[in-house]
Amino acid sequence: GAVVSQHPSRVICKSGTSVKIECRSLDFQATTMFWYRQFPKKSLMLMATSNEGSKATYEQGVEKDKFLINHASLTLSTLTVTSAHPEDSSFYICSARDSSRADTQYFGPGTRLTVL
Amino acid sequence: GENVEQHPSTLSVQEGDSAVIKCTYSDSASNYFPWYKQELGKRPQLIIDIRSNVGEKKDQRIAVTLNKTAKHFSLHITETQPEDSAVYFCAASTQAGTALIFGKGTTLSVSS
Numbered sequence: 001g002a003v004v005s006q007h008p009s010r011v012i013c014k015s016g017t018s019v020k021i022e023c024r025s026l027d028f029q030a031t032t033m034f035w036y037r038q039f040p041k042k043s044l045m046l047m048a049t050s051n052e053g054s055k056a057t058y059e060q061g062v063e064k065d066k067f068l069i070n071h072a073s074l075t076l077s078t079l080t081v082t083s084a085h086p087e088d089s090s091f092y093i094c095s096a097r098d099s100s101r102a103d104t105q106y107f108g109p110g111t112r113l114t115v116l
Numbered sequence: 117g118e119n120v121e122q123h124p125s126t127l128s129v130q131e132g133d134s135a136v137i138k139c140t141y142s143d144s145a146s147n148y149f150p151w152y153k154q155e156l157g158k159r160p161q162l163i164i165d166i167r168s169n170v171g172e173k174k175d176q177r178i179a180v181t182l183n184k185t186a187k188h189f190s191l192h193i194t195e196t197q198p199e200d201s202a203v204y205f206c207a208a209s210t211q212a213g214t215a216l217i218f219g220k221g222t223t224l225s226v227s228s
Contacts, residue, residue: 032214042220042221043205043218043219043220043221044160044205044216044218045218046215046216047166049215070119075217092161093159093160095216103152103211104162104165105162105216106162107152107159107160107161108159109158109159110157110158110159
C-alpha cells in the first residue's frame with residue numbers, strides 16, 4: 001500500500017502552547033487528507049477533511065479556530081492544536097486518499113499528544 | 117449523517133476457529149465499506165474493502181460480505197492465528213475517498 005508519514009510521533013507540551021502535526025503522503029499525491037482523533041481503546045473520530053488549496057471542512061463539534069488545518073501542497077497537510085489544554089491530549093491520526101489506488105485511504109502512524 | 121454500528125465489541129476464539137464481526141450502517145447512499153486492523157499503538161491497516169456493486173469479496177483467510185438491502189456487512193476470518201489478535205474497525209462512506217465513518221471497533225483475541 002501507499003505510505004503516509006506523520007511527525008512528530010510523540011509530543012509533550014505545556015498548557016497554553018500550540019503544537020503542529022504534519023501529515024505527508026510519501027509516494028503519491030493526495031488532494032484530500034483526513035484528520036482523526038482517537039481516545040484510548042476507542043474508535044477513530046473524524047475531525048476534519050483537508051482539501052489541497054482550499055479550506056478544511058470540519059465535523060460538527062470540532063472547533064476550527066482551535067484545530068487549524070492547512071493543506072498547502074499535494075503531499076502535506078498540517079494540524080495545529082492552538083492553546084492546547086490537557087483535554088486535548090489524545091492520539092491524532094491522519095489519512096490520505098490515493099486516487100491512483102481506487103481512492104483507498106492510507107493512515108499515518110499517528111501522533112501522541114500529551115498536554116501537561 | 118452516517119452511523120455505523122459494530123458488534124461484538126470483544127471476541128475471543130481459539131486458534132484455528134473462525135471469527136465473524138458484523139456492522140450495520142444507516143445511510144443508504146453509502147457504497148464503500150473498508151475494514152481496518154489496528155494493533156496497539158499502531159496505525160490502522162486496510163485489510164479488505166468492498167464496494168456496493170459486489171456482494172462478497174475474499175482474500176485468503178479474510179472475506180467480507182455485503183447486504184445492501186439490509187444495510188449490513190460482515191468480516192469473516194477463517195483459521196484464525198494468534199497474530200490476528202488486534203482491534204478491527206469497519207467503516208463506511210458514500211464513495212471511496214470521502215470521509216470514513218468508523219464503527220466502535222472489535223477487540224479480537226486469538227488464543228493458542
